Amino acid sequence: MAVEKRTLGNTGIAVSSLGLGTVKFGRNQEVKYPDSFTLPSDEAIEALLELAHELGINLIDTAPAYGSSEQRLGRLLKNRDQWVLCTKVGEEFTTGKSYFDFGAEHTRRSVERSLRDMKTDVLDIVLIHSDGEDIKILEKTDCLPTLMKMRDEGLIKAIGMSSKTVEGGLRAVELLDVVMATYNPSYTEERAVIEAAHDAGVGLLIKKALNSGHDALNGAARTAENLRTVLALPGVSSAIIGTINPEHLRANVEAIR
């Protein structure tokens, strides 16, 4: 049986309740996973994307800050129309270090580069990739007005924020179409953001449901419990789980059936 689809708040976009996170497609430096890893081959990514599609997963999360992830998706993803592409803006990762730019010019250039790199005319979701100063980015930079303009121009369908604070997540709920919040049994602080998004009909994506893999070290039962807990929270459209292991992808789908 395929993974169920859920509507992403009021956006009208149908997303699979498990999304595929693609940090590990393109970046293996300065990441917080339990083990180091080598980047997967093109063949391995193609096979993983095919498996994801077979399992009913249609949501892919990427970002310019995930190294070569966007470019690799642009080259290797088949049948663009079958997928919901979520990318980000604001964080850049070059020469092994992150920097942030939420100015109008950078925002527009970044979105245009994502469109080009992923070989598409429209991005389904663009999230502001927060540096931790959620409120300041939303209220004092030109990032959001620029994204709204690009949404009006038809280049983006929905705008959101991958937020890092409760206050910022709550403000994002007031201003945006989608919020990506963190939630797992060892980190429940953003519960208020989840509840506010649900009440407001704002699309809600969850990141780090497995605590960036650290909770998965406690075994398959714990992994399954984390996934089921997150997906049972009212208002959650999808849990974005990062994996480059086909067996883990299958197990995660099995866990929520």
Ligand SMILES: NC(=O)c1ccc[n+]([C@@H]2O[C@H](COP(=O)([O-])OP(=O)(O)OC[C@H]3O[C@@H](n4cnc5c(N)ncnc54)[C@H](OP(=O)(O)O)[C@@H]3O)[C@@H](O)[C@H]2O)c1
């Ligand atoms: N991390 C961030 O700061 C951040 C920020 C914003 C957005 N995001 C988005 O959210 C996604 C998820 O966050 P995340 O990747 O940090 O954390 P996560 O999804 O909680 O954990 C991913 C880790 O769990 C492992 N894993 C997945 N399924 C498993 C299973 N069944 N058994 C054992 N291990 C398993 C993966 O390793 P294998 O590859 O070996 O399966 C990977 O190392 C990201 O990919 C990204 O798209 C992340």
